[in-house]
Amino acid sequence: MPDILSLLQCLLPQINATTMRQLNQIILAMLAMSGRVTMLGISRWAGIGGSYRTMLRFFHTVIPWATLFWLFFRKHLCGVNEIYLLAGDEVVVSKSGKQTYGLERFFSSLASKPISGLSFFVLSLVSVERRQSFPIQVEQVIKSDIEINNTLTIKKVKAKEKRGRGRPKGSKNKNKAEVVFTSELLLIQKMINSLFKLVSNFIPLTYFVLDGHFGNNNALQMARQVNLHIISKLRHDSALYLPYENPDSKKCSRRKYGDKLDYRNIPNKYLCTSTIEEEIQSDIYQATLLHKEFAQALNVVILVKTNLKTNARSHVILFSSDLELSSEKIIDYYKLRFQIEFNFRDAKQFWGLEDFMNLSQTAVTNAANLAFFMVNLSHHLLADFRQHNPVSGIIDLKAYYRGFRYVREILKMLPETPEPILLTQIFAKLTSLGRIHPLSTGVEPS
Secondary structure: OOOHHHHHHHHOOOOOHHHHHHHHHHHHHHHHOOOOOOHHHHHHHHOOOOOHHHHHHHHOOOOOHHHHHHHHHHHHHOOOOOOEEEEEEEEEEEOOOOOOOOOEEEEEOOOOEEEEEEEEEEEEEEEOOOOEEEEEEEEEEOOOHHHHHHHHHHHHHHHHOOOOOOOOOOOOOOOOOOOOOOHHHHHHHHHHHHHHHHHOOOOOOOEEEOOHHHOOHHHHHHHHHOOOEEEEEEOOOOOEEEEOOOOOOOOOOOOOEEEEOOOOOOOHHHEEEEEEEOOEEEEEEEEEEEEOOOOOOEEEEEEEEEEOOOOOEEEEEEEEOOOOOOHHHHHHHHHHOOHHHHHHHHHHHOOOOOOOOOOOHHHHHHHHHHHHHHHHHHHHHHHHHOOOOOOOOHHHHHHHHHHHHHHHHHHHHOOOOOOHHHHHHHHHHHHOOOOOOOOOOOOOOO
């Protein structure tokens, strides 16, 4: 079994020896424990030196998590000559009560409605070769009083505002590249700049992959200001235009927008690939198009699926600010964005992101960051564990550590150590309890 304390040595001197010993006990307890991952639950599995008061001291200690994430990734997870994407997304966890720091109503995609809870924005490094996501920075989203109070006011004002058709008299053209960022985009920009200071060109990052919520000009301008190209998704009904081409080369024209793109009749010259599988025709189009809300031309990829039986059609619009990026890479990179959702699932299901009951700002920050740190640690542990157990997952890994804990406690009660063969059988039997996939050892439990 890997020595957790030796894996954490790379975190020195960012945290002191006392905090590292506490973190080691907490990690061992979280790997072995069953039930909800709370401070009380961890203390029950931490053993000697891991009392509830120790948990309180740890969770109320200010810890530089962003630096710890990077040091652990660079030492144990970073691949040689691999291509990495920067992905970002927001995760919402439900919380009850009134005292938790940052508690507000946030929209949950799982519940499809606003819920009372906490929101965290996560930046993640996604390996293109391994197709895995590694959380690298976590920040809590805090709604300001102005945002809370103005939500309904803005809706009422928009409902009352009415003006005639056409452009208002005296209005002037605006520079679309000069935008006012929302508090959300300012937080993301701050996180990216902080990450770049840590990375220091150790990993070249070119693309920032975001979901359709950020398919707008403001997000694109934010990404360009930090020297990243955005890859995201547009609304299915976005008004895209072909660049205007003057038929008479002798005449100068200031016209910018050509014909509006008809998604049901996309010109064949933009068709990249067309395949048919199980009576579903999949067409991929790529073109440089214009959008009146964006400051620059977009590299647009349109995926069209047609049911040859019913002639039903659907399409998805992906785009990038990099006009040279191929359609295959845009599609592949956007698919890889979903790997961050698996991080959210693991953090909630196994590492306490949905369970913690901390109230103060420091304790909430530590609980959320600890959950995502365990996601990275489990990636490293599973890489070694799968050498002998190729199809194993986190449940199998936790069953292994829980069985090891049981064996250790049993050996303390025995007057003498059993024979090696019997000890191997005991170990194989106890570590197989609760596993999903069969145990791969030299001696199978009888």
